[in-house]
Amino acid sequence: MVAPSRIFAPDLLAGQVIVVSGGGTGLGRAAALELVALGAEVVVCGRRPEPLEETVALAGERCRARVCDIREEDDVAAFVDWTLEQHGRIDTLLNNAGGQFLAPAESITPKGFRTVTRLNLDGTWLMTHAVATKAFIPAGEDGRARGGKVISVTLSPHNGLPGMVHSSAARAGVETMMAELSTEWARFGIRCNAIAAGQFGTEVFMTKYPQEMVAAAAGQVPLGRLGRPEEFAWLVAYLASPAGDWFSGATLTLDGGRDHHVGPWPIEGSRDAEGRPLQEARRA
Numbered sequence: 001m002v003a004p005s006r007i008f009a010p011d012l013l014a015g016q017v018i019v020v021s022g023g024g025t026g027l028g029r030a031a032a033l034e035l036v037a038l039g040a041e042v043v044v045c046g047r048r049p050e051p052l053e054e055t056v057a058l059a060g061e062r063c064r065a066r067v068c069d070i071r072e073e074d075d076v077a078a079f080v081d082w083t084l085e086q087h088g089r090i091d092t093l094l095n096n097a098g099g100q101f102l103a104p105a106e107s108i109t110p111k112g113f114r115t116v117t118r119l120n121l122d123g124t125w126l127m128t129h130a131v132a133t134k135a136f137i138p139a140g141e142d143g144r145a146r147g148g149k150v151i152s153v154t155l156s157p158h159n160g161l162p163g164m165v166h167s168s169a170a171r172a173g174v175e176t177m178m179a180e181l182s183t184e185w186a187r188f189g190i191r192c193n194a195i196a197a198g199q200f201g202t203e204v205f206m207t208k209y210p211q212e213m214v215a216a217a218a219g220q221v222p223l224g225r226l227g228r229p230e231e232f233a234w235l236v237a238y239l240a241s242p243a244g245d246w247f248s249g250a251t252l253t254l255d256g257g258r259d260h261h262v263g264p265w266p267i268e269g270s271r272d273a274e275g276r277p278l279q280e281a282r283r284a
């Protein structure tokens with residue numbers, strides 16, 4: 001049995017059907033567990049069955065899973081069709097599946113660049129388009145488009161992460177995609193937003209990258225720590241709930257202030273003997 005939410009009322013999302021891509025691990029799993037705790041029916045997907053099965057085991061009977069590679073059009077279509085067969089509707093799509101490798105721009109090959117943009121930009125588009133055309137745009141019983149919400153994970157800082165030119169470019173594309181669709185698909189009652197995630201201490205984040213960089217990451221966050229997966233999950237739940245109904249076309253940056261960080265503060269050479277930032281003297 002999944003733990004109750006620490007923030008929201010237990011029936012906040014009762015009756016909703018929510019798809020979470022990449023729901024077998026990290027941020028996606030945290031979101032899936034919180035959404036189930038709030039009464040939603042959740043469907044998770046990813047490439048590997050084992051992590052998905054673990055999420056289902058943790059979440060309980062209101063969570064189902066199916067393997068789907070978001071880069072493959074046929075896979076995506078079959079996944080969305082299956083979800084609709086199981087539940088008859090989809091209310092919210094969380095585009096969380098994604099990732100990249102860290103490498104200097106000059107050493108990224110055309111294939112490497114394509115690999116990352118195909119996953120983060122094309123994959124997000126395929127999922128968004130399939131869910132919108134199969135679940136959100138078709139008319140409901142009242143003859144009107146059913147509508148729905150798309151929440152897509154992107155990346156902070158927005159001025160780009162060195163070593164991640166492919167992902168920085170792809171995530172900028174996703175944010176613009178959400179903004180554009182918030183206008184174009186408003187006529188169907190579809191809300192599209194992005195969550196620009198700062199650095200969260202998920203298992204993959206902690207183990208995939210060079211350890212010196214992982215160790216330094218919290219020091220680049222003005223609030224002085226990495227994000228916690230449940231903090232991401234709470235924002236997803238909020239946006240999926242009626243409280244999120246007037247958000248559309250927004251990028252919500254969730255990063256402890258990292259987007260505005262230009263280096264350590266106080267910077268080297270501008271601290272007093274106690275390490276405090278220097279201050280100019282008042283005019284006499």
Ligand SMILES: CCCCCCC/C=C/C(=O)SCCNC(=O)CCNC(=O)[C@H](O)C(C)(C)COP(=O)(O)OP(=O)(O)OC[C@H]1O[C@@H](n2cnc3c(N)ncnc32)[C@H](O)[C@@H]1OP(=O)(O)O
Binds near residue numbers: 109112161199205217
């Ligand atoms: C602390 C410092 C970093 C701060 C960053 C914080 C911001 C972001 C954090 C996170 O996102 S944490 C979560 C990350 N999670 C993931 O990345 C999960 C998904 N990732 C993957 O599946 C892979 O990493 C992938 C490379 C994105 C895709 O895997 P796939 O199996 O499709 O590709 P490959 O066959 O492995 O590679 C294809 C192609 O890509 C190039 N390439 C891959 N790895 C590297 C590398 N390490 N260096 C350079 N190039 C790489 C290469 O061209 C590969 O083709 P071949 O050379 O193998 O023919």
Ligand SMILES: NC(=O)C1=CN([C@@H]2O[C@H](COP(=O)(O)OP(=O)(O)OC[C@H]3O[C@@H](n4cnc5c(N)ncnc54)[C@H](OP(=O)(O)O)[C@@H]3O)[C@@H](O)[C@H]2O)C=CC1
Binds near residue numbers: 049123156202205
């Ligand atoms: N943690 C962090 O600090 C940050 C994370 N992000 C982004 O947030 C998201 C979640 O990150 P996090 O939980 O840390 O990382 P994880 O690597 O744990 O999550 C990525 C998930 O995406 C799934 N996935 C990857 N490729 C595909 C694919 N082609 N089709 C379907 N599913 C796929 C993976 O499952 P499988 O391998 O089984 O397919 C995995 O469950 C990612 O998009 C990440 O890049 C953004 C900023 C910072």
